Amino acid sequence: MYCVDIQSRFGDFIAGQLARHEREQVLAHLQECEACRTTLGNVDRLAAILSQTECPPVPSRLTARIMAAAGKRRSESVTADWNPLKWWRGATAPMQAAATITMIIGLGLGCILGWTSTSSPSSAATGAKSEPLDIYQLDFLGDLPSGSLAGSYLALIAVTSEGGH
Amino acid sequence: MSDFDISDESLMEAVNKGDLNAFEQLVRRHQSWVWKIAYRFLGNSDEASDITQDAFLRLLDASRHYRVTAKFRTYFYRIITRLCIDHARKNRAVPIDSLPDIPAPGPSQIDRLEHQELESGIQKALDALPPEYRMVIILRYFEGLSGVEIANAVKKTPKGVERLLARARKNLELSLYPYSQKITDDYEGESDDSPV
Numbered sequence: 001m002y003c004v005d006i007q008s009r010f011g012d013f014i015a016g017q018l019a020r021h022e023r024e025q026v027l028a029h030l031q032e033c034e035a036c037r038t039t040l041g042n043v044d045r046l047a048a049i050l051s052q053t054e055c056p057p058v059p060s061r062l063t064a065r066i067m068a069a070a071g072k073r074r075s076e077s078v079t080a081d082w083n084p085l086k087w088w089r090g091a092t093a094p095m096q097a098a099a100t101i102t103m104i105i106g107l108g109l110g111c112i113l114g115w116t117s118t119s120s121p122s123s124a125a126t127g128a129k130s131e132p133l134d135i136y137q138l139d140f141l142g143d144l145p146s147g148s149l150a151g152s153y154l155a156l157i158a159v160t161s162e163g164g165h
Numbered sequence: 166m167s168d169f170d171i172s173d174e175s176l177m178e179a180v181n182k183g184d185l186n187a188f189e190q191l192v193r194r195h196q197s198w199v200w201k202i203a204y205r206f207l208g209n210s211d212e213a214s215d216i217t218q219d220a221f222l223r224l225l226d227a228s229r230h231y232r233v234t235a236k237f238r239t240y241f242y243r244i245i246t247r248l249c250i251d252h253a254r255k256n257r258a259v260p261i262d263s264l265p266d267i268p269a270p271g272p273s274q275i276d277r278l279e280h281q282e283l284e285s286g287i288q289k290a291l292d293a294l295p296p297e298y299r300m301v302i303i304l305r306y307f308e309g310l311s312g313v314e315i316a317n318a319v320k321k322t323p324k325g326v327e328r329l330l331a332r333a334r335k336n337l338e339l340s341l342y343p344y345s346q347k348i349t350d351d352y353e354g355e356s357d358d359s360p361v
Contacts, residue, residue: 008327017311050306058200066221
């Protein structure tokens, strides 16, 4: 085995994290190779130096601070998360298929009903022939004398209505 | 049943259903090591707290996509290492001259000053490393992670991690040479004094 392979295991070797057979391989190599022994000494010394450092204690208010931020984040995400496609993404395939079929049927029915109501000749004819009093439901003006302001208004919308048709 | 009988993975599933008490348990369990990694990486208590908070909020956001495929800790190592490295890239060359007053061992004032000098030297040497080198050194020497665990955390192959570690060690050995000599001398001095 090459030195570079052995040296790549020094970290795990020092930490005692190598499997038994790997550890034996490293030990056997170290007995024969002075360069690797020197490198291992350096790695070991580095570990000794770094172990001299201490870490200060975790700030006492850290938990409260994180929980306050988490509560805020959760309440924001409840309002910001509204997404019409969210249900779709979470739905199973049969639910998606059922929703698609329902939507197609609904759209189809809507189109058919819309088409029949606009193209029906009876509704057009009725509209053309109806008096303004019936069309605009102004029957309360029907009893007014002719020549009055309201009478003139009725005459005007009757002309407009006929022109429109 | 005590709090520690519930696995981290189960708590994450509870968090996904909106249980903030489960989230608080995760915070209490893991904040210490997360904060220490951030502190060692950044060398600053306030920034370490900010990064720790960000890491937990990321965890909260990620809870809805969380699948129990990897160990929770491995998953969280990825979050904290990513945040630290990104932070270091955005805020390059942060001078660490004001280290916090850590109670140091040693009976005399001189011992304490020497210890502070050593800590300051180590922190400066760490800060001088590129972010990825610094992170693998922290995960290896302070967190005691194996090569495979570090590889999972930093999303590299174990071989790639060993290469990073080898380069990082070389850089550190150079900058820590004076301290290394002193520690060796101290150690040898102690050995000479000790009765055979």
